[in-house]
Amino acid sequence: MEIFTTKNGVVQGFRASDDVVAVLGIPYAAPPFGVNRFREPLPAQAWTGIRDCTAFGPIAPQSAQLPGAPAWSPGDEDILTVNVWTPAPDGGRLPVLVWIHGGAYTFGSSAQPDFDGTVLARAGLVVVTLNYRIGFEGFGHVPAGEGLAHPDNRGLLDQVAALRWVRENIAAFGGDPANVTVAGHSSGAASVACLMVMDRARGLFRRAIAHSVASPCYTLDIAAATTREVAAAAGCPATPEGLTSATPEVLVIASDQVVDDYRRDPASGSRHYDPSLYAPVLDGDVLPTDPLTGMAAGATREVDLLVCHTTEEYWLLDAVGSSAKIITDEQLAPFAEDFGLPDGLVAGYRAAMPHAPVLDVYLAVFGDLLFGEFSNRLAESHAQAGGRAFLSRFDRRRSGPQGVVRAWHCADIPFAFGNLDSDCLAFLIGGAPTSADRELARRMVRAWADFAATGNPGWPSVNGSSTQAKIWNTDGDANDDKPAALRALWAEADFPVLLP
Template sequence: MTNTANTANTADSAPEVQVTGGRLRGRMDGEVAAFLGIPYAAPPFGTRRLRPPEPPARWEGLRAATGYGPTCPKGDYAPDSAELFPEVVIPGEECLNLNVWTPDPGGSGLPVLVWIHGGMFTKGSGSVPGYRGTSFARDGVVCVTINYRLGAEGFLHLDDGISNLGLLDQIAALEWVRREIAAFGGDPGKVTVAGQSAGAMSVITLMATPRARGLFSQAVAQSGAVAQTLTAETAAGIASQLAGSLGVAATREAFREVPAARLARAASALADKFQTAANPAEWASLPFAPVIDGDLLPEHPLDALRKGAGRGVRLLAGGNRHDTRIGLVPTGMIDLIDESALAAVAAALGAPDGTVERYRAARPGASPGELLAAVTTDCFIRVPAIRVAEARIEAGAADTWLYRFDHESPSFAGRLGAAHAVELPYVFDLLDDESGHALIGGEPPQAVADTAHGAWVRFVADGDPGWPRYDLAGRSTALIDEKITVAGDPDGAEREAWSGRR
C-alpha cells in the first residue's frame, strides 16, 4: 500500500517520511529503506545532563537521515575483547537517536522489532554494524535500533529522586516508536522489544516497569535476565566509589562538572573491576544497571513478574550453551583454573555440595576451566532466564518460549564454543559482515542463520517461534543449530542444583 502523503521513493529519489519533528530523507540499504540517526530525545548535555530525557526539537526543511548519529559517551573494551566486539564512536551531543530499516515506508501494518544493545551498560551503541536491520526488513519486519545513556550518565543513583536515566531513555525511544512508526509502515500495536546481554536485562526490566506498560506486546531476551538488578543501597554505594575514584563529591552537581568522556572512562573502569574481582560472587555484578528506586522500578523485576507484571507480553528468552566462555577463552583464564579454584568459585556462587560433581558427570574429560564455564553460564545466564519463565507461569502470564543456542564458533581453535554473543550474526542474518568474523569465524554456515533468524522473524511477525511453549511439566526448550531440536528440560540435573537461587 502506498501512502503518498508520507513517502516518496522512486528510482530518482531517496525515501522520505514525515514524522512529528519534521521531514526525513533516508537512503536505500540494498532493497530496503534506512533512516538513520533520528533524534528521539533532546541532547542530554548542558542543563539536561544527568537528568531525565526531554523531547527533541523540531527541525525546518528536509533532514538527512542517511548516516548514523552520535554515540553516547562510553568506555572501551579490554584489548582481549576489542576485536570480538568492534565499537563505533561518533562524536556529537545528539546521541539519543535511533535507526529504522523498513521494507516499505509507504506500507502499513508491518510488525516492528526494537533492538536494545548490550555492553554491560557501559559500552555499545545502536550503530554497531552487526545490528543493521536489513535482513529483518527484507523479511517484512520494521527494525529499529536505539542508543541510550550508559555508565554513570545512564545509571548513576544518588538517592536524590533521579534514577534509571538509561531506562527512561529506552522508554522514550519506545514512546517515539508508538507515535511515529506508522510513518515507516510499522504497526504501533505490534511491537517486539528485544535485546542481548545488558539489552536483555533491560527488556525483562521494562516488562516489570509500570511506565513501560503498553509500549510493546512481545519481548526477546538473549543471554540476560534480571539477576544483576541493584538495590538502591548498593547503587548509592557504587556512586560513592565512583566519586572517590574521580576525587569529587557524590552529588549530581559534582558529577555534572566531570567531562563526559572522563566520567565514561571511570565508570567503565569500575565495571571492569567488578568483572575481575577476587570474589567470584561479584563477577556477575554490574555497577551500573537498573536500580530498584521505588519509583520507576518499584520492586525487584522477578517479584513484579510473579505478581503479574508483563502478563500480556509474549516472551522468547534463552542464552548460549557456553555463554561465559567469552570471559575465559580469549583471556586464557580457562587454562589457569585448577580443581581448587573451581571448587572455590562454585562455593562462592552458592552452589551446594556436589554441584561440581554433577557437572563433571555430564562432561567426562572436561577440564576444570571448562567445568567452571558450564557452572557460571548456568548461574549467571541460564538459571536466571528460567526463573523469569517460572515467575511468569506462576502469574498466569502470556506464552513463554525458551531456547538455547548451541552452534559453536571455530574461533580460538574451537574452544570459544557457543559463547556470549555468538548468536548475534545469525539472529540478524549478517554473516557477510566481516566485523563479526573474529567471533564466529570466516565461513559461518548460512543454515544456522536461516534457522535462528527465521525463528526470530516468526516470533516477531506471528507471535510463535515454532516450538512448544515452556511449562513446568515438560520444560520444552529449543536447541538451535543448523536446525531446531526440541528437548525436555535439557541438563535438568544441573538446573536442579541451583534450586532456590534467583
Template sequence: MDTRAGTSTEFRTTTGRVTGRRSPGGVIAVLGVPYAAPPFGPYRFRAPQPVPGRDDGAPRDATSFGPVAPQSAELPGAPVWRPGDEDVLTVNVWAPDLPDAGALPVLFFLHGGAYTFGSSAQPHLDGAALARAGTVVVSCNYRVGFEGFGHVPGFPDNRGLLDQIAALRWVRENISAFGGDPERVTVAGHSAGAGSVACLLGMDRARGLMRRAVAHSVPGTFYSVGAAAAVSARIAAVAGVGATADGLLSASPAHLVAASDAVAARGAVDPVLPRHAGDPVVFQPVVDGDVLPADPLTAVGSGAARDVDLLVCHTLEEQWFMHATGSVREPRSEEEVGDAVEALRLPRHLAARYREFMPDASRLDRFLALLGDACFGEYTTRLAERHAGAGGRAFLSRFARRRPSPDGDVRPWHTADVPFALGTLDAPDARFLIGGDPDEQDRALSRRMVRAWADFADRGDPGWPPVTPDAAPVRMWAVPDDGLADDASFRVRRLWRDVDLGTPEPSPHP
C-alpha cells in the same frame, strides 16, 4: 505527502521530516533520528527530555548513524564516542520498500554491552535482513555506563532504561509513517539488552508499549540502591569528586568514564562488591522501587507482564566468550572456584555439584560452565518459566551450533546467536562472534532463526509449542538440523533446583 515506504525516502515524524536512504534488497534505512534531547548540560543525569521540533522547513539528513553514548569502547566497525558528541539518543529504522503491505509488525532491538558500552551502529546489528523478512526494525542508542546507570543522589536511577522507554514512545508516535503497526511492537535484546527487556516487562512506565518480547542471554544481576550507591561512591573517589549530585555533575562524562574503567580494572584486587572480584561489570539496573519496582523474576512471576508474549534463548556455552575476550580470571585451585561462587552469592556446594556433573572436564571448563549457567542460562530459563507460571505465553530456545575448525571446535558462546537471529553473518564484526566464515549450513540456520523472530513478531508463534505448567519444549538451534527437546532432559538444571536467583545485590555496608 505519502510517507509510506516504497514511495519515498522522506518521512514525516513528530519532530520534523527526515530523509533516509535505500539499502540493497528493497529496504529503506533511516538512521540517527533523535528521540530525546541531548542528555547533557541542564539535562544531565535527568530523565530523557523531548526533542525540540525543527521549524526550518528542511528535512533532516538521516543517512548515517548518530554518535554513541559516552564510553571508552572502540568496537569494530562502529563509531567511537568523543567528548563533545552530545546528540546520543537516536533511533534507526529499517523499513521494507513495500507500499501495499499494510501495517507491518515492528521489532525494536536493544544492543548489549554490560550496561557499559555498545551501540546500535555495530555492523552485526543491522536490521535490513529482518526488514526483508517482513518487519519494520528499529534500534536505538541509550545512555550506558555512569551516565545511564550510575547512582546520583537526587536524580533518577536507571536512566538508560528511561531512555529506552522514551525511544519506545517515539515508536508508538511515529512508526506508522514507516509502515509499522504501533499495536504490534516486539522489544528484543541480547545480553544487557535482554536484561533491559526483562526490566521493561515489569516497569509501569513501559506498560502498553510492547506486545511481545525477545530476550537472548538475560544477565541475572541487579543492584539494590545501596549497592549502586557504593559503586558510585568508589567511582567518585577515583574521579576526585564528592559522591553528591554537585560533585558528580562537576566531573565531565569523559572523567567518569575513565574513573569507571579504573574501578572495574581494580576489581580483582579491590572490589566494591564481592562479585567484582571475578566480574568486571560495575553497572547494573537498580531495583529502586520507583523506575524499577522489582527484580524481573519477581515482577514477571507476579503476572506484571502476562499480556506480553515472551521468547527467550541462551547459548549452551556462554562464558567461553568472556574467557576468550579476557573478562574471566582463571581459578588456580578448587578453593578459588568456591570463593568465586560465593562472591556471586551462590551456595559453595555448586562447585562440588559441577565436579560430579563434569568429572572428566578441566577445572577451567567446569568453572566456565558454572559461570555461564549462573550468569545467563539458568536466569533466562527461569524468566520463561515464571512468565508461563503467571499466565503468560513463553517460548524457550537454546543455541547449540558447533562446528569443527583448525583451532578446535567453534563453541556456542555468548553473542554467537545474534548474527544468526539478525541475518548478519557476513557483517565484518560477526566473524569472531561466529568463529569464522559462515558456510551454507550456517546460512540455512540463520534463515530459520530470522523466520522464527519475524513470525513471532507478526503473530506470536515462533514455530514451536510454548512452555506450560506440565512441559517445557525447547527449540535447539543447531547445524545441520534443529530439534525440539524437553527441558527435563537437561540434567544440568537439576543442579540449580534449590538455588535462589535474581535478588538485588545488597549494599556492602550493613
C-alpha cells in the same frame, strides 16, 4: 520513497538494498547533557527542512572500541537516536521489532554490524534500533539533593522514550504501532525484562524477545556504594554537584579504574570475577520490582515472551579476557562462596563434566549463573503466571582459524539478524559462514519474524508440566530439555543475582 515525515520533522534515508530503506540517526529525545544531564529524557527539538539521516548518530559515552562500530568522542552529545529499516516505505501496517543492544550496561551501540536490520526487514518487519545512556550516565546512582531530580535507571527511561517515539512515528515508516515487539541481548535482554514490569512502559509493546538475559540487579545500597567508589576514582564528591562537575569522560575513566582494581584483587568478592559496575537499580519507582518477581506475580502475563540463551555462554568472556581465570579447585571454592552458590552445586557440575578442566567447570557454572538459568526461570515464571512463553537454546559450534568456536555469548545474534558476512563477526562465528550456517540463520530470522507478527515462533510454548526448548544448531534443530540434573542443582539458588 526515501523521505518520511515524523512528528519532529522530515527525514531522508537511503536504499540499504533494492527492497529495504534505512533511515539512521533520528533523534528521539534531547541530548542528555548540560542542564539535561542525569535527568529523565526530554523531547527532541523539531527541525525545519529535510534532515539527512543516512548515517548512525553518535554513541553513548564509553571507552570500548568494538570491531566495526564507531568509538565515542568526548563532546558528542546527540546520542539519543533511533534507526529504522523498512520494506514498506509507501505505507502499510507491518509488525515492528525494536532492538536494545547489550554490553554490560557499559558499552555497545546500535551501530554494530550484527544489528543491521536489512535482512529482518526483508522478512516482513519494520526494524528499529536505538542508542541509550549507559555506564554512569545511564545507570549510575546520583544521590538525592536540592533542585532537579536525578532518577535512577536513566538508561531504561531512555528506552521508554524510544518506544514512545515508535508509537507516535512508526506508522510513517509502514509499521503498526499496535504490534510492537521489543527485543534485546544480554543487558539489553535484561532491559527488556525490566521494561515488562515497568509502569512507564506498559502498553508500548505486546511481545518481547530476550536472548541471554543478564541476571544481576542492584539494590539502592549497592548502587550508592558503587557511586562512592567511582566518585573517589574521579576525584569528586559523591554528591549531585560533585558528580555533575565531573565530565562524562572523567566518569568513564574512573569507572574503568574501579573495574581494573576489582580485576586485580582476588579478595574483592564477586566483582573480581566479572567486575560489571552497573545494572538496573531496584529503586521502587522507575523499577518497582525485579523482573523475575514481577513475572511470577503475573504483572507481565499480557506480553508474549520468547527467551533464548546459548549453551556455552561464558566461554566468550574468557576468550576475550574479561573474566577472571579460575584454573584450580583452590580458586573454585572461594568463587562459589563469593556468589553464595548452594552446597553441592559446583560438585554437581564436576560430576556432570568428569573429564573437563577446572576452567571449563567454572565457565559452565558462571554462564548458567549469570545468563542460562536466569533465562530459563524467566520463561517458566512467565508461563506459570499465565503468560505465553517460548524457550530456545543456541547450540551451534564449529572449528575456526583460532580453534573451536563454541555456542558462546553473542554468537546467536548474527544468526537471528541474518548478518553473517561482516569480517568483524568472523571471530564470533568462526570464520566465513557455511551453507549450513546460512540455513540456520534463515530459520532463526523466520522465527523472530513469525513471533513478532503472530506471537508464535514455530514450536510449543512452555507449560506447567515441562520446559521443552527449541535447540538451534546446524545439525538439524531439535526440541530437547537441558539436562534435568544440572537444572536441579540450581533449585536452592536465589535469583536475581544481587551483587556485589
